[in-house]
Amino acid sequence: MPPRTPQRLTDRIYKELRSEIITCKLAPGAPLNELEVARRFRTSRTPIREACNRLTHQRFLVSVPNKGHIVAPISVKDILSLYQLRFIVETACAESAATRLNRTEIEELEELLSLEKNPEEADKDELIEMNKKFHRRLADVSRNERIIDLVDLLLLESVRLDYFLMDYHPSEWTTHSEIMAALKARDGARARLAMGGHIQLTQERMSKVFSSEVGLFGSLKADVQL
Amino acid sequence: MPPRTPQRLTDRIYKELRSEIITCKLAPGAPLNELEVARRFRTSRTPIREACNRLTHQRFLVSVPNKGHIVAPISVKDILSLYQLRFIVETACAESAATRLNRTEIEELEELLSLEKNPEEADKDELIEMNKKFHRRLADVSRNERIIDLVDLLLLESVRLDYFLMDYHPSEWTTHSEIMAALKARDGARARLAMGGHIQLTQERMSKVFSSEVGLFGSLKADVQL
DNA sequence: TGTCCACATTTTGTCGACAATATCTACGAT
DNA sequence: ATCGTAGATATTGTCGACAAAATGTGGACA
Numbered sequence: 001m002p003p004r005t006p007q008r009l010t011d012r013i014y015k016e017l018r019s020e021i022i023t024c025k026l027a028p029g030a031p032l033n034e035l036e037v038a039r040r041f042r043t044s045r046t047p048i049r050e051a052c053n054r055l056t057h058q059r060f061l062v063s064v065p066n067k068g069h070i071v072a073p074i075s076v077k078d079i080l081s082l083y084q085l086r087f088i089v090e091t092a093c094a095e096s097a098a099t100r101l102n103r104t105e106i107e108e109l110e111e112l113l114s115l116e117k118n119p120e121e122a123d124k125d126e127l128i129e130m131n132k133k134f135h136r137r138l139a140d141v142s143r144n145e146r147i148i149d150l151v152d153l154l155l156l157e158s159v160r161l162d163y164f165l166m167d168y169h170p171s172e173w174t175t176h177s178e179i180m181a182a183l184k185a186r187d188g189a190r191a192r193l194a195m196g197g198h199i200q201l202t203q204e205r206m207s208k209v210f211s212s213e214v215g216l217f218g219s220l221k222a223d224v225q226l
Numbered sequence: 227m228p229p230r231t232p233q234r235l236t237d238r239i240y241k242e243l244r245s246e247i248i249t250c251k252l253a254p255g256a257p258l259n260e261l262e263v264a265r266r267f268r269t270s271r272t273p274i275r276e277a278c279n280r281l282t283h284q285r286f287l288v289s290v291p292n293k294g295h296i297v298a299p300i301s302v303k304d305i306l307s308l309y310q311l312r313f314i315v316e317t318a319c320a321e322s323a324a325t326r327l328n329r330t331e332i333e334e335l336e337e338l339l340s341l342e343k344n345p346e347e348a349d350k351d352e353l354i355e356m357n358k359k360f361h362r363r364l365a366d367v368s369r370n371e372r373i374i375d376l377v378d379l380l381l382l383e384s385v386r387l388d389y390f391l392m393d394y395h396p397s398e399w400t401t402h403s404e405i406m407a408a409l410k411a412r413d414g415a416r417a418r419l420a421m422g423g424h425i426q427l428t429q430e431r432m433s434k435v436f437s438s439e440v441g442l443f444g445s446l447k448a449d450v451q452l
Numbered sequence: 453t454g455t456c457c458a459c460a461t462t463t464t465g466t467c468g469a470c471a472a473t474a475t476c477t478a479c480g481a482t
Numbered sequence: 483a484t485c486g487t488a489g490a491t492a493t494t495g496t497c498g499a500c501a502a503a504a505t506g507t508g509g510a511c512a
Contacts, residue, residue, distance in 0.1 A: 035464095065465090066463080081371060085373055088318040144311065234464095259493075292493080293493080294494070
């Protein structure tokens with residue numbers, strides 16, 4: 001039998017739209033017309049609607065009943081709440097991972113991070129992807145599907161921020177070396193602290209860049225709420 | 227103008243179905259036929275489908291493409307993962323709430339808990355509702371919509387467990403007095419510990435009752451995975 | 453000139469029908 | 483007798499059309 005060709009339109013469109021939102025090909029705040037999207041994908045509105053519903057519940061879209069959808073705006077408040085939740089969940093993941101990772105898994109993680117040995121000359125898209133995978137794998141060891149799905153979603157939102165701020169982004173890079181060291185030392189408390197520091201640092205840079213650079217542009221100012 | 231009469235069918239049906247699942251009027255593992263539900267609500271399948279999609283993404287249903295939906299089964303693994311996530315998120319909420327609650331809010335919480343002064347003679351439904359409100363309000367003070375929505379969802383799932391195990395449930399009641407005391411003392415660390423203990427205790431009781439009592443019934447055994 | 457109302461337009465919400473897919477059953481070949 | 487297969491059946495996936503709601507526009511009237 002063929003591997004996996006037949007997929008639901010809904011799923012295909014969902015992934016496609018989500019990807020466009022994450023990479024900011026669909027800009028934050030941009031309106032999304034169902035009929036228009038349907039024409040673009042050459043389908044009826046039904047699969048579009050289902051995809052939009054999913055995206056709305058995952059905060060990639062904002063929908064007003066009987067009015068329409070817009071791509072979720074980005075605000076400092078939003079950035080803060082996102083990283084606050086990541087802090088809470090991922091520090092817990094890091095702590096438990098420290099005692100549960102086996103040698104092979106640790107080696108895999110380290111190999112993954114080899115990209116950031118010289119972050120200056122690495123491709124930004126690759127760094128973003130690597131970062132996502134690293135955090136994702138730490139969530140994986142929880143073996144808790146709820147946690148994995150949650151972290152996955154939060155990481156996707158973070159990636160969207162990465163793409164959104166990429167142009168303004170100074171090429172600073174928050175490394176994972178301290179987390180890695182704590183994991184190798186099998187030190188849960190230290191891993192928790194390292195992860196907490198990592199996320200907090202990332203959040204501070206993100207919100208700083210966002211409020212200082214992006215806030216200056218009038219067209220985007222509407223999305224900024226203090 | 228009238229307050230808010232006109233509501234989307236989708237929303238109405240979503241809430242209705244969710245409520246039936248939570249109260250176990252729709253039993254775990256029971257199949258859900260779209261056409262059947264549509265006939266029951268006297269609508270077309272469209273609003274049903276949208277409601278089912280939402281319920282699936284919130285883990286109230288399990289859907290297999292081109293096959294159908296069943297009400298999400300309950301397993302010990304599931305109970306553990308639910309309470310593990312609640313532990314992570316709600317301990318953080320309790321800690322920050324301890325320093326952020328004002329006097330009025332503390333009084334409101336205490337009044338809410340007056341029901342459990344003598345839990346033996348209280349109505350079980352009321353206790354369940356009270357418990358949900360208490361945890362929900364602690365999440366509220368985070369002022370973080372992501373956290374609030376997440377806790378809300380996890381609480382709804384917990385309530386479903388309450389209803390499911392209600393018949394087998396010994397009338398033990400895990401009080402909130404220690405949490406309340408820590409909040410009144412404005413002691414964040416203590417509130418975190420108290421909340422952690424509270425959730426862990428609840429989880430232990432839940433999974434014990436589930437595996438010992440429910441596991442004995444053949445019709446339900448299929449849902450139990452270790 | 454400003455306000456209000458009716459109508460036209462646009463967009464989402466719902467519907468019934470049909471297509472695609474999976475499951476079940478009966479029949480036939482070995 | 484068993485396995486495989488072809489057709490029948492049931493259920494979900496997709497579609498195009500219509501209904502309902504919200505918004506925009508123009509004119510009548512004070």
